[in-house]
Amino acid sequence: MARRTRERILELSLALFNERGEPNVTTNHIADELEISPGNLYYHFRNKDDIIEQLFARYEERMDQALVQPEGRLPNLEDIWLQLHMVYECIWDYRFLYRDLVDILSRSRKVRLHFARILKRATENATEVLRGLVSAGIMRASNAEVEALATNILVVATFWLNYSGVRGEKDEQQAIQSGIRQLMMLLAPFLRDAERVHLHTLCEAYNRA
Amino acid sequence: MARRTRERILELSLALFNERGEPNVTTNHIADELEISPGNLYYHFRNKDDIIEQLFARYEERMDQALVQPEGRLPNLEDIWLQLHMVYECIWDYRFLYRDLVDILSRSRKVRLHFARILKRATENATEVLRGLVSAGIMRASNAEVEALATNILVVATFWLNYSGVRGEKDEQQAIQSGIRQLMMLLAPFLRDAERVHLHTLCEAYNRA
DNA sequence: GTCTATACGAGGATAGAC
DNA sequence: GTCTATCCTCGTATAGAC
Secondary structure (H helix, E strand, O other), X not given: OHHHHHHHHHHHHHHHHHXXXXXXXXXXXXXXXXXXXXXXXXXXXXXXXXXXXXXXXXXXXXXXXXXXXXXXXXXXXXXXXXHHHHHHHXXXXXXXXXXXXXXXXHHOXXXXXHHHHHHHHHHHHXXXXXXXXXXXXXXXXXXXXXXXXXXXXXXXXXXXXXXXXHOOOOOHHHHHHHHXXXXXXXXXXXXXXXXXXXXXXXXXXXXXX | OHHHHHHHHHHHHHHHHHHHOHHHOOHHHHHHHHOOOHHHHHHHOOOHHHHHHHHHHHHXXXXXXXXXXXXXXXXXXXXXXXXXHHXXXXXXXXXXXXXXXXXXXXXXXXXXXXXXHHHHHHHHHHHHHHHHHHHOOOEOOOHHHHHHHHHHHHHHHHHHHHXXXXXXXXXXXXXXXXXXXXXXXXXXXXXXXXXXXXXXXXXXXXXXX
């Protein structure tokens, strides 16, 4: 039962962190709900931060997958939409990280460095996609504009769930859909007219879905 | 010395919250640094949340002032720049609120409602300014675009200091300047060519300042 | 208004038996 | 691997003297 208990601790921790916020979940809560002893929990993990670091490692792996680019061809608007969906799903599944981002990063150098890496990679990814759109003639923007746009995409993506949560939005799918639309509206003004119409059609379609 | 002590508690609390993060500052820390007793602190405030609510009231008043529109004329780009500066200065001075926004809002219904009010007012303000630019012919955008743009401005403004902090930026003026530039880059693609050039000149000027 | 002293509970963590 | 028992520390908050 060793692996199993360790796994159950991680799963429940993630669920409780997401639901109640990491600062509001103690090791005792976790042990209680699993009906194991606190001592047992501390057999499997050095401390609470250890649990968070293990969860972060899974988050990082998942996000890395979501940031993989299709090889050998330029992405179209549907590709982008799909990728944003995977990114937001990942953020949603580990939203406790984003809810208390500054505190969590301040407590662990390791997590801080790895999060910086993810942010860097995501920025490069966004920049690359945007440059692809520009060189395909789908989008028109200067280098400075691409850079600023990539940053704004990162900021909005990183904090959208916090923002929509503060605004009272509770439904996951709703929050994710509106998050994607916000990002798309960020790059819409740079698109050619034909592509802008295409984007609007996509938005309409997903609004009804 | 009554008013004075109360005032000193509020001032130091704000400074410590901003510096170390609200969750990492206890009432004992505050009392210690002021060289007063914990009991004395609790004579002036019911509890820690009471201190936060008082600080929030000051924040709210300050932000309300920053959101006042000049009467009787449409704002130009310099007006907008100045207003954004006042907004960011206010956010900076109360950045502990933004650092742990979700947690702080979850603990106090009062603060939650008032923050929602500020967010609403800021969104209306942004929308109004954008509509002004559109009707003055300085900017071209549909209603849907104005709405999405206003939301993105709010998201970026709300979380910019967190984002730039996570990225390692420590200098206040630097962070604020880059925050303003990011917001300006958000509306740049909607501006007429002449105004876009004007904006770039402004950016250059402030970059050197 | 301010202090001293203290109660109380919570959370993190460990020792040692089984 | 798991449990029981326990410790320690910290943070909040109050009582009562001055």
